[in-house]
Amino acid sequence: MGEVKLIATTQSLFCTRVEWALKLKGVEYEFIEEEDLRNKSPLLLKYNPVHKKVPLLLHHGKPIAESLVILEYIEETWKENPLLPQDPYERALARFWAQFLGDKCVFGAWEAAHKAEGEEKTKAIESAQESLAFLEKQIAGKKYFGGEEIGFLDIVAGWIPHWLSVMEEVGGMKLLEAEKFPLLHEWAHNFIQIPLIRECIPPREKLLDYFNASISYMRSLATNKQ
């Protein structure tokens, strides 16, 4: 099926989504690490002039950007091991929750993590937990979001077991409380045990360094604004 390259950073949860999908489909690819996001590579600037962001998939030299768009492309190009359900309504639900996971859950958790202690942080934690509560309902009665096997939505939610716990640590808070979210908690535990999933996750120490640096930066911006 031609040459596949992935321009990505190991610490980005959006990049790891794509790696998981490629591995689940059994697609061989070359991983090209984007070393420094403050000083972007000519390759990234050439192929993603619009957003200048990773992940970027190159297939036969043609670029595809935005993680959810890439996942749909992978699904349509390599048909084996379908990630999306077959039924149009189930597909619509997977797409809806995938969007929600990025817009509300990732963004919400990050908001809660980087705010300094105070009223704003408390509100951000409440808001992030409201989003997780919607997600909790989606997993009821299933082992994975995809059913008995992992699928599209599991991949998109897959940052929760690893990245969220790092955000919790650096942000000095707990979002995914086991008593509040027993189903998500169990799902996270099951998901992260899968060898193919574990293979792609970055070392915890590296993520801690990355998020600690990001939080310091965000807080310095907030202080300068005041």
Add this chain to the structure above:
Amino acid sequence: MGEVKLIATTQSLFCTRVEWALKLKGVEYEFIEEEDLRNKSPLLLKYNPVHKKVPLLLHHGKPIAESLVILEYIEETWKENPLLPQDPYERALARFWAQFLGDKCVFGAWEAAHKAEGEEKTKAIESAQESLAFLEKQIAGKKYFGGEEIGFLDIVAGWIPHWLSVMEEVGGMKLLEAEKFPLLHEWAHNFIQIPLIRECIPPREKLLDYFNASISYMRSLATNKQ
């Protein structure tokens, strides 16, 4: 194919996307006007408890939210008159630019419109025009984004001829300058001439009232913040 209902407001460009898709597919539907977005109907709150937003499609009583998710659902459920290209790479491009149109172009135009005169407005206008410039390149050599016939991306960009000109008027600015964006300008002219497209657009006076009220509200918020 069962009962189809669309909960929507006539002034929302996100709702009109869905109406266009249904009409292009020849799908009969009942339009249920959501009268007052500040006082949402029990129907909307019941079926879209997550975002509480229009448009909401009900098919056989099952709800689908988010305009791009609804468009994909319509495409997969009613196969006649395909909106997306067949080639996976072309489909990925359509999805990428559809996302861009919402995140950057709609949002960018609205930012530029509601800011009061000053440095921030000038910057917002520049930024919105940078986004339009990316879009201008996508239409080069084609009558429509979809080629000879309108497709997915035309529907998603379809707010430009009508809604953007209203935003320009209420915002006291010009974004889609004919000299800067000759191809988009011509596309907009061609698109809005199509009878089926014209049928669904709200009266200009109604949109003007709506956007004038929205701008007054945004500016009062900005003034209270200072």
